[in-house]
Amino acid sequence: MARIDNLPPLRDVIATHQLSAKKSLGQNFLLDLNLTAKIARQAGDLTNADVLEIGPGPGGLTRGLLAEGARRVLAIEKDARCLPALQEISDAYDGRLQVINGDALEINPLEHLTPPIKIAANLPYNVGTELLVRWLTPDVWPPFWDSLTLMFQKEVAQRIVAEPGSKAYGRLAILAQWRTDARIVIDLPPQAFTPPPKVSSAVVHLKALPEPRYPADATTLSRVVAAAFNQRRKMLRASLKGAAPDIEDHLIAAGIKPTDRAEQIGLEQFCALARSIKG
Ligand code: SAM
16 A cells, blocks of 8 residues: 555554544544545645644544645644644644644634635534534635535435435535535445444535525525425425515515425525515
8 A cells, every 4th residue: 555654554553542433522533544645635736725624533634634735734633632643743744734632613723724724524423514514604705715525424415415306405405505516526435434334424525616606695595494494394385484474475586386395496496585585
């Protein structure tokens, strides 16, 4: 196997620093550095970018990002046991890696980063989805990041890229596709991880569009889509009853049949509906 750097193999790193995987932190590690370099390449040209990595663990993806030439990597890791291993990476890469020990849901990394900024992560499922929604719903657009390259359970990845009419289509698809180009770029079987999780995974790449695909007020769109998909089996005139007093008129103005259900409605129509409601 080709080496991407002069640091020890990840199996040795894990043994040396006694990093037995903790289930409570969703630790399923990637040990194949060729694979982590391949994931890092999906983030695009890193040489002029700062990369924010969440959950570096023993540093497999971190090493991939640095070997692919990232200008700087800022990594936020909750598990303090990983810090000595990450320090070795920082030393080997001339300090291009900075590590913050803490919970990514609590830390604002912005003060440590200089644009352009790319985000890359292999995170536990619940933290990953929560961070993704935050990154997709800032107060202003474009956001602080250029692109997100994120590992998810395959089922979540499919929800991000889902098309209308499919079971996976819902709020996550709308939030993602309204203001980014979102693609699944790598599929991974459970055996790619140590220990292997129960389900398959996929890497999703989301590139921020300079402006939303269709105009709409973010808060209104978000509220309408949440209500519509909360009761996805109901007709929209029922599920959206609370969204506006004269909801049937707004649906018709947006070119939507009031008897349609949420999963039949494309992004463009949801944006038209949000515009009509916002007035
Ligand atoms: N990136 C490494 C890899 O690919 O091998 C580790 C991936 S493992 C799936 C998830 C990592 O996220 C673990 O190192 C875990 O400790 C860390 N983590 C879990 N919750 C976190 C949180 N809220 N904030 C920061 N890191 C977290």
